[in-house]
Amino acid sequence: MSWTSEFKPKVESTIHSWIERAGGEAGKLLRSLSNKAHQWWYFLDPPKIPPDNNLAERTLRLAVTKRKISGGSRSMERFQDTANLLTVIQTCRHQGRCVRRVF
Structure with a gap:
């Protein structure tokens, strides 16, 4: 039994x-938390996330x-080329x- 199976109901019942x-x-705030509770547990239910x-x-x-080293790009076209390469x-x-085998 994982800790989440005990923790989730405690948190939800406390909020309610x-x-x-x-x-x-x-x-x-509590109503908002209650309405979005399903989002909190999203990364706990499938542990691969x-x-x-x-x-x-x-x-x-x-x-x-x-970007910090080079001072950025001088044109939008060059910026896009750099972004694509990176x-x-x-x-x-x-x-x-x-990377060399891709090109």
């Missing part, structure tokens, strides 16, 4: 018990570093493929 008592902004976006942030790091590079890295 407090909705009746809370007023004003606190009540609005990571609870953070670190992979996406690491993927962007190459582009950000390149997309291919990062996709190949993620798939464990060699």
Whole structure:
């Protein structure tokens, strides 16, 4: 039995018990949390989904570093070319493929 099977009902029942008592902004917050509760558990139910976006942030790091070093692109066309190339590079890295064999 995973910890989520016990934790989820406790959190949801606590929210529902407090909705009746809370007023004003606190009540609005609790109703919003209750309405969106299914979204909180999304990454817990199928454990293959990571609870953070670190992979996406690491993927962007190459582009950000390149932009800082080079000072950016002078034209929108050059910017798009660079973005396309960096997309291919990062996709190949993620798939464990060699970039030179793609071209």
